Amino acid sequence: MKTYDIVIVGGGPAGLAAAVSARKNGTESILVLERDRELGGILNQCIHNGFGLHTFKEELTGPEYAGRFIGQVKELQIAYKLNTMVMDISRDKIVTAMNSTDGLFEIQAGAVILAMGCRERSRGALNIPGYRPAGIFSAGTAQRLVNMEGYLPGRKVVILGSGDIGLIMARRMTLEGAQVQVVAELMPYSGGLKRNIVQCLDDYGIPLKLSHTVVEIRGKERVEGITLAQVDDRGKPIPGTEEDYECDTLLLSVGLIPENELSSGMGVELSRVTSGPVVNECLETNIEGVFACGNVLHVHDLVDYVSEEAAAAGKNAARYVQEKRVISKERPEGIVAEQRKSGTGDENIAAQGTGSVSRGHIVDVQAADGVRYTVPARINVERMEDILTVRFRVGGVYKNCFISVYLDDKRILHRKRPVMAPGEMEEVKLRKEELRQYPELKAVTVKLEEV
Amino acid sequence: MYDVIIIGAGVSGCASARELSRYKARICVLEKAEDVCCGTSKANSAIAHAGYDAATGSLMAKLNVQGSRMMEQLSKELDFEFRRTGSLVLCRNEEDMLKLQELYDRGNANGVEGLRILNQEELRKMEPNISDDAVAALYAPTAGIVCPFGMNIAFAENACANGVEFRFDTEVQGIGRSDAGWAVETNRGQFETKCVVNAAGVYADVIHNMVSDKKIKITPRRGDYCLLDKSAGNHVSKVIFALPNQFGKGILVTPTVHGNLLVGPTAIDIENKEGVNTTREGLAQVLERAGESVKNLPMRSVITSFAGLRAHEENHEFIIGEADGAEGFIDCAGIESPGLTASPAIGAMVAGTVRDLLRLEENPEFVGTRQGILNPQKMSAEDRKKLIREKPAYGNIICRCEMVTEGEIIDAVKRPLGAKSLDGVKRRTRAGMGRCQAGFCSPRVMEILARECGKEISDITKSGGNSRIVVGTNKDVL
Numbered sequence: 001m002k003t004y005d006i007v008i009v010g011g012g013p014a015g016l017a018a019a020v021s022a023r024k025n026g027t028e029s030i031l032v033l034e035r036d037r038e039l040g041g042i043l044n045q046c047i048h049n050g051f052g053l054h055t056f057k058e059e060l061t062g063p064e065y066a067g068r069f070i071g072q073v074k075e076l077q078i079a080y081k082l083n084t085m086v087m088d089i090s091r092d093k094i095v096t097a098m099n100s101t102d103g104l105f106e107i108q109a110g111a112v113i114l115a116m117g118c119r120e121r122s123r124g125a126l127n128i129p130g131y132r133p134a135g136i137f138s139a140g141t142a143q144r145l146v147n148m149e150g151y152l153p154g155r156k157v158v159i160l161g162s163g164d165i166g167l168i169m170a171r172r173m174t175l176e177g178a179q180v181q182v183v184a185e186l187m188p189y190s191g192g193l194k195r196n197i198v199q200c201l202d203d204y205g206i207p208l209k210l211s212h213t214v215v216e217i218r219g220k221e222r223v224e225g226i227t228l229a230q231v232d233d234r235g236k237p238i239p240g241t242e243e244d245y246e247c248d249t250l251l252l253s254v255g256l257i258p259e260n261e262l263s264s265g266m267g268v269e270l271s272r273v274t275s276g277p278v279v280n281e282c283l284e285t286n287i288e289g290v291f292a293c294g295n296v297l298h299v300h301d302l303v304d305y306v307s308e309e310a311a312a313a314g315k316n317a318a319r320y321v322q323e324k325r326v327i328s329k330e331r332p333e334g335i336v337a338e339q340r341k342s343g344t345g346d347e348n349i350a351a352q353g354t355g356s357v358s359r360g361h362i363v364d365v366q367a368a369d370g371v372r373y374t375v376p377a378r379i380n381v382e383r384m385e386d387i388l389t390v391r392f393r394v395g396g397v398y399k400n401c402f403i404s405v406y407l408d409d410k411r412i413l414h415r416k417r418p419v420m421a422p423g424e425m426e427e428v429k430l431r432k433e434e435l436r437q438y439p440e441l442k443a444v445t446v447k448l449e450e451v
Numbered sequence: 452m453y454d455v456i457i458i459g460a461g462v463s464g465c466a467s468a469r470e471l472s473r474y475k476a477r478i479c480v481l482e483k484a485e486d487v488c489c490g491t492s493k494a495n496s497a498i499a500h501a502g503y504d505a506a507t508g509s510l511m512a513k514l515n516v517q518g519s520r521m522m523e524q525l526s527k528e529l530d531f532e533f534r535r536t537g538s539l540v541l542c543r544n545e546e547d548m549l550k551l552q553e554l555y556d557r558g559n560a561n562g563v564e565g566l567r568i569l570n571q572e573e574l575r576k577m578e579p580n581i582s583d584d585a586v587a588a589l590y591a592p593t594a595g596i597v598c599p600f601g602m603n604i605a606f607a608e609n610a611c612a613n614g615v616e617f618r619f620d621t622e623v624q625g626i627g628r629s630d631a632g633w634a635v636e637t638n639r640g641q642f643e644t645k646c647v648v649n650a651a652g653v654y655a656d657v658i659h660n661m662v663s664d665k666k667i668k669i670t671p672r673r674g675d676y677c678l679l680d681k682s683a684g685n686h687v688s689k690v691i692f693a694l695p696n697q698f699g700k701g702i703l704v705t706p707t708v709h710g711n712l713l714v715g716p717t718a719i720d721i722e723n724k725e726g727v728n729t730t731r732e733g734l735a736q737v738l739e740r741a742g743e744s745v746k747n748l749p750m751r752s753v754i755t756s757f758a759g760l761r762a763h764e765e766n767h768e769f770i771i772g773e774a775d776g777a778e779g780f781i782d783c784a785g786i787e788s789p790g791l792t793a794s795p796a797i798g799a800m801v802a803g804t805v806r807d808l809l810r811l812e813e814n815p816e817f818v819g820t821r822q823g824i825l826n827p828q829k830m831s832a833e834d835r836k837k838l839i840r841e842k843p844a845y846g847n848i849i850c851r852c853e854m855v856t857e858g859e860i861i862d863a864v865k866r867p868l869g870a871k872s873l874d875g876v877k878r879r880t881r882a883g884m885g886r887c888q889a890g891f892c893s894p895r896v897m898e899i900l901a902r903e904c905g906k907e908i909s910d911i912t913k914s915g916g917n918s919r920i921v922v923g924t925n926k927d928v929l
Binding site for chain 2: 083100102129221248264
């Protein structure tokens, strides 16, 4: 069986940035496994601009942004395999993968970085009633057909869901000659970035109907029309508010789901809120040496943050591999494994799940009062970076509220934000020095406060 | 000039065709859709019923029990998925115990083997997620689950291999007498035949009423279903029914042979024979009622919903045999649940009737077995490696949710009666049937279909007819 120090599952923005970072942090033996025909992931179909403002201080298209990282991967001579599907990962990090040239093969990984990205929620997940004709696409599928293959999925379009891909596709379909009649959004606010609403809908005169949903799809063979209705505050359609639209296409941009089937198959603990792994300050899951980053961990709004997060995962994985090597040189392999397995009663999961020798001071990170989740969910104070970014999303639209961070009962941050919305990711920074001042600290709480 | 024309390539029509192909005869199946298994046969509960529901002495009861007994052997001969899981009919209050007993007695009278009434404790042990208020259940160990597409396609392919012709996109518009027997008018011309088998599903009344004065009426009875992700597939291990009511067997919860969880159906009588639209109320009812039978149903895991039409005949009985005043016209009508289970027996009965009528001789070249599409997931790692070395397309995953390879899709397209559309590929290989519902794989499957069929991408359809996936190219109208 071949061995690699780090196997990265996924060659999209997260996997690429993790690979580059792991190499720059000293790991030679890295393999990226990508299921598609080329590196870059979904960025390849995101031909619009607006990428890279944070990372490169310039505005790039998706393929250009991916190209920067692909260039680095090639320059650093990091190994990768395309058209390769990871079929299974075992708890002891044997990665089973398949492609048409190597067949079915196994690799022993020292560390694994999960970077599989996400998939789009389908019509079925929403249980939209009606017929099931051709002409119903998730926005990303339509984006691939248009931007990568040059085909127009339809001419008269209604879009359900104002997630970013839906907004981007409203503009794209318009530019390619289709007529986009309306974007409907179930929630009273958009799920996408403000800038996308302005640049993709407002600039083209495409109406956005908040608190609306599709209650009927007509057409037996191809979509012939849909019915929109207004919904009440519980999301239920209000009778009498129905409006019929004639269209041949319905695009759905109704949410993204991290693709964690491989993760859960190997026993990675998942969050019910994000559907992504629960991770510690190293972005390490409950399984030692298995890290996660990018949209498989939690759905991001900007790829720049994915790159940043993935670089951290890559760095931590590199550190894990190096520390493990040091340990195994000091002590025979069997003993280390045995000790890890048994553990001791007072050890906590995060302390066990580290290649680091330090046991450390483990603190929970809790989301409360309008904050839906945090990444990470646990911190080993000794092992955290000097400044640790905690990312989160809020559960509704909040105006002139404060983001607060508490160390147990003590508030250490109180930052006013004019607007916060579920479509935009938020972050706070924790300083190691500050946390270390509280040796009894149990929990860091991130919450929203009105005053 | 045919000996037999079978109208409809659903499971009854294809089972009849396969059984008839045991005899020397020129047989043709006419199907209005682009593929087999496009109507009632594709959208149902996918259950092999034990046979305690139908009235004792009815044809329905007889063929159900016969079909159930044939299922296992047939699934091996024709290589389709079938699993004898057993079923439970739940009794949720003491007053209904009599009804449960009634089912038990009827089942015994119908010849169903192994029936047992379980008390609450036995029931919990067998099925931990069953609703807390279930006090008892009828356990039928012979019930099972089957892949309805797999079975239908297997019948069709085996019939085809034994010489039966299939004509798709061919809709019967009229039937008249001819010198030899019958002249069948279609949108693609007229076909002469000695004998007609009417297996037209919800349209069986329309076809029947073209030739017989004794009219029948088939009412489409719509049922909405929700399919849950494989992550919910082990929620129950058996088919879980509520006690039947006037509209049938109520909402069931069942694992599928592919590892999903299926809940449904509702039962709404409608007029529109094409009315396979789900409704908001229907889907809500499905989830609500399913939640009454099992607890903690993970409704967040729904990946798709669909509706099917049962071909309900007012007397709730299969009509199989020569139509009144129409010699050589054999009805196979009113085939609603348990029609899928009964189909092997229906096919044998129809074939027997036609054989006697036309005095058909046995076909010595008949081959009763068929190989399905190779499923690499069932192979050992070694065999799979070897397969990929020989045929690299089996190393290329196209549908990442269901792990379907390019090799399987090519097989599905290239074999006799192969897939012509995305839905055709889906029913044969499961590509697109998983949790992303074809979001990722549909552009790839379109490419493969276009390449293997020598078509343009823009000609690829979801399910034939006007169901084209793309309508043009970028900026083509600008």
